[in-house]
Amino acid sequence: MILYDACRAMFGMTDLLRRAQGQTFEAFGFGPQECPHEVVASGAFWRLREYGEPAPAQSVLIVAAPIKRAYIWDLVPSSSAIRYILHQGFNVHFLEWLPAESTSEYGLSEYAASISECVARISRRGSGAKTFLMGHSLGGTLAAIFAASESESIRGLVLLSAPLCFQPEASRFRDALVSLVPSGLIDARPCPGSLLSHVSAVASPDTFIWSRFADAVLSGADHHARETQARVERWALDEVPLSGELVRQIIEWLYRENHFCGGNLKIDHKFIGPVTLTTPTLAAVNVDDEVAPIVSVKPFIEAMPIKDVRIVKIPGETGVCLQHLGILIGRKTRAKVWPEIISWMDSHGDPHAPVRRALNKHVGAF
Secondary structure, eight states, rough: HHHHHHHHHHHHHHHHHHHHHHHIIIIIIIIIIOOOOOEEEESSSSEEESSSSOOSSEEEEOOOOOOSSSGGEEEETTHHHHHHHHHOOOOEEEEEEEEOSSSSOOOOOHHHHHHHHHHHHHHHHHOOEEEEEEETTTHHHHHHHHHHHHHGGGGOOOOOOOOOOOOOOTTTHHHHHHHSOOOOOOEEEEEEEEHHHHHHHHHHHIIIHHHHHHHHHHTTTEEEEEEEEEEEHHTTOOOOOOOOHHHIIIIIIITTTHHHHTTTTETEEEEEEEGGOOOOOEEEEEEEOOSOOGGGGGHHHSSSOOOEEEEEEEEOSSSSSGGGGHHHHHHHHHHHHHHHHHHHHHSSSSSSOOOOOOGGSSSOOO
């Protein structure tokens, strides 16, 4: 524990250094350019954003990943998943997690309860209409955990590169991460973001180091790709401390013990897993993503009791810096996969909440 305390202090300073490096990128014009929004609700460790004017359209609640800043969803108008969804005529709400600066006793149950509060608020504002729930990476994992505990409260679940199953020897990243972090090491105090970045890089250097260099070389002649890479690097340096309890539970209960896929993850006094997730679900998986490979999604989806589930495989592409982010910022994904996601949502949407297609035929740049 003394060694962990020393690591926490060292990586806490590293957070400050990396954020300062990120601000240098921003000084050269590579900071985020988020679209206007209003904070309509908040809690001790979260904020709920609303984009655009309220309208009689189908709602989508996006759950951000708890690691790093949430603006990866809205880097710049040309690389913004939020703007794309807005331009398709949906009402967009966005749940972002606040940095765990001093208090960090919140775990999976508290994060699921926050999603529940936001879903209920959106439903009330929409005269009882159900919202879609969407999440990327661990944001998608949190969304799925909530959906497995309250499936009847949402219209559908969209998971983007979100790991759900953590079977031993199925994923090199999972096995390396579990071996690097001894059981019982992490406590409830705030966990520096750069500590998790470092552990992830050691667990999968191909993903977090070498593939980034290769992507930079392959994108050398592409101005848009070079600019996107610079913005992603700025985002990657924007470290924030996380709830130590959340990190402990994710590593122990999910990665090490695979409780969620095994059906014995206890949330709000009940056990949840694939058999309790009964809402229509679409899962998009990048075949070149080692963080959330197909083996971390398919067993869970196949164990769900409903037939209205679907997996969309996404090919990797250059110009995204990290393949794990390709679903949010990739140009090929924007052109080929996002229309499929929107079509799926339309087919599962509320017929009494018309989507304003006629007003949005000329979709802006993603």
